[in-house]
Amino acid sequence: MSEEPLLSVENLRTTFTTDQETVRAVDGVSFEVPSKQTLGIVGESGSGKSVTARSILGLVDQPGEIHPDSEIRYHDPAFVQRIARDYPDEVRWGEDGDGFVTVDDGGGGGDSITVERGSVDLVAAPQSVVRSVRGGEIAMVFQDALSSLNPVYTVGNQITELLGIHQGLSGSEATERAAELLESVGIPDPKRRLDEYPHQFSGGMQQRAVIALALACDPSVLLCDEPTTALDVTIQAQILELLERLQRERGLSIVFITHDMGVIAQVADDVAVMYAGEIVERASVSRLFDDPKHPYTRGLLQSIPGLTGEVDRLPTIDGSVPTPNEAATYCRYAPRCPEAFEECEAIHPEHVAVGEDHTAACLLYPEDDGLAGRLDRHHSRENDE
Numbered sequence: 001m002s003e004e005p006l007l008s009v010e011n012l013r014t015t016f017t018t019d020q021e022t023v024r025a026v027d028g029v030s031f032e033v034p035s036k037q038t039l040g041i042v043g044e045s046g047s048g049k050s051v052t053a054r055s056i057l058g059l060v061d062q063p064g065e066i067h068p069d070s071e072i073r074y075h076d077p078a079f080v081q082r083i084a085r086d087y088p089d090e091v092r093w094g095e096d097g098d099g100f101v102t103v104d105d106g107g108g109g110g111d112s113i114t115v116e117r118g119s120v121d122l123v124a125a126p127q128s129v130v131r132s133v134r135g136g137e138i139a140m141v142f143q144d145a146l147s148s149l150n151p152v153y154t155v156g157n158q159i160t161e162l163l164g165i166h167q168g169l170s171g172s173e174a175t176e177r178a179a180e181l182l183e184s185v186g187i188p189d190p191k192r193r194l195d196e197y198p199h200q201f202s203g204g205m206q207q208r209a210v211i212a213l214a215l216a217c218d219p220s221v222l223l224c225d226e227p228t229t230a231l232d233v234t235i236q237a238q239i240l241e242l243l244e245r246l247q248r249e250r251g252l253s254i255v256f257i258t259h260d261m262g263v264i265a266q267v268a269d270d271v272a273v274m275y276a277g278e279i280v281e282r283a284s285v286s287r288l289f290d291d292p293k294h295p296y297t298r299g300l301l302q303s304i305p306g307l308t309g310e311v312d313r314l315p316t317i318d319g320s321v322p323t324p325n326e327a328a329t330y331c332r333y334a335p336r337c338p339e340a341f342e343e344c345e346a347i348h349p350e351h352v353a354v355g356e357d358h359t360a361a362c363l364l365y366p367e368d369d370g371l372a373g374r375l376d377r378h379h380s381r382e383n384d385e
Contacts, residue, residue, distance in 0.1 A: 005032035006075050006253045007056070007138070007221050008119070013067040014048075014055045024324040025051040025064070027277035033221065038247065038254040040268030040285065042261060042300065046321040047274040049257045050143075053223045056255075057140060058122065058130045066123055073102075073119035076220055079137055081106075081115035083129060088113070100124035136166055139214040143226040145206035148213075149198035155182075155209050156194025159216055166217045181212040186242055204235035208242065215246065221253045228263065240266055261300050265289060273297045276332040277324040282351070283358040293360040295337045331363065339364065349378050 014026040026048045033039045041049050055066050074080075083101055084091045088110050090099035105117035122130055142148045150158055159178040163169040169177055175194065182190035185208040198206060207227060214222060224243065228236040244267065247254055256267050264271055264285065271288045273281040273296065281294040292298045302315040319336040331337070334344035344363055351359040352366055363374055 004035065004075070004117075006035045007033040007255075008071075008073045008075065009052075009056065010071040010073070012052065012055060012070045012072065014051050014060055014064060014070075015067065016064045018063060021325045024277050024327070026055060027324055027328060029272075029274070029277075029279050031272050031279065031282065033253050033255055034269075035220075035253055036247070036251050037269040038256055038267055040264040040271045041255060041257045041274055042259065042264050042271060043274035044259055044317075044321050046276075046323070048277040048324075049259075049274055050225050052274070053140060053225050053255065053257055056122070056223060057134050057138060058127070059134075059140075068123065070123050072122040074122060074133060074137060074221075075117075075119045076137065077115050077117060079133075080118040080120055081113065083120050083125075084113050084115055084118070085111050087129075100129075135162070135214075135219065136217045137219055138221040138223065139217065139219040140223040140225065141207075141211055141214050141227045143229055145203065145210045145227075145230070146198060148210045149206065151198055154195050154197055155201070159194075159213055162213060162216045178212075178216075181216055182209065184215070184246070185209070185212045186238075187212070203231055204238065207231065207235075207239055211239075211242065211246070215250070218250070219252070221255070222247075223255045223257070225257045226259070227256075229258070229260075236263075243267065261304050273300070276321055278328065278332065278361065279351075280333065280362070281358075281360045283355070287355060287358050291355065291358075293354045293358070293365060294333075294362050295339050295364075296333050297360075343375055347375060347378050352377065 010030045012026050012029040016023045016025055029052055031039060041052065043049055051060065054060050056072055060066060080101065084103060087101060091101045091103055092099040093103050100121045103115050103118040106113060106115040108114050120129065122133060149155065156175065156178050159181060160174040163174045163177055178194055179190040182193055187193055187205060187208050201209060228239050231239065243254065246252060258264060268285045271283060271285050272279045273294065275296050281297045288297065289301065292301055299317040303317065305314060317336055322332060324332060328348045330346060331344040331349050334340040347363060349361040349363050351361045354360045354365050363378055366374060369377060
């Protein structure tokens, strides 16, 4: 994780408030996505993975709210420079000032400002900036391909409309570009398929068309929300190979969301394990699979058929993910954890280092501290926050 991040998320909190309760769907999530690498976000349904992705693009529907103390920072220097020139009064140099555009390395001012290193905070930025990011800089591939495509318009019409809005293309130029996009995602006879409707595409071809739509504006970051869940294993493998090729050819950074640890092993460079709105473990994919630390991560890995050798009965995690409708003053995994002890019900675990570029939020760590030392460390961090 030593690469300079292209996208960074810090203390992301997204809640849904009704008359009855407030659901903390994403509760203090932090991670980085380095340039040209893949971050896998894995966890059971209800862990907050999809809400995290939607929060990055500002696509949280009412009554959802992204808390203002959250930070979602996009670090592409060319984009930061453009926004800094458009919003000169919102530029802050390093830690000085309150603007949503941060310049860490650059010079000049106004229309002549240059940015070598900096970021734009998408939570604090106006909607006009967020809209320019959405699709153009950061795009999303949704789980259900068919619902992502309008059934009453041809696939070609949907792609050319997007090209017209974001890139100003029209007529034969837009049609040619749309055909190139379909060809790039492996759809045969692309010019003919432009005139077909979504229902005329197979499930795998629908997902390829959705990926083509996501790539239409040449984004730098691709958010993939369970893009292979509804596909059979053969088509799933083809889509994963396609994404790997596109990443290599286009230099994409990818956030890949899934509940399948087997898919994570195939696609990810780094992994964030989510549970009940929180990240409970972060590591490189090799380190996570070789030496998982959090009991939840171990449970997910043990439930993969064939990974732990021959067994009479496949291990499962008892219970289900709770609805995080109260502040985390304890370990949310404790009611399901086979290694839980009394203090897990009273102290909220904070992330501690358990190896090189490897952290876990669990009272079992750091192992060398002894129980009293571990509890004191987690309790102190909890009070600091």
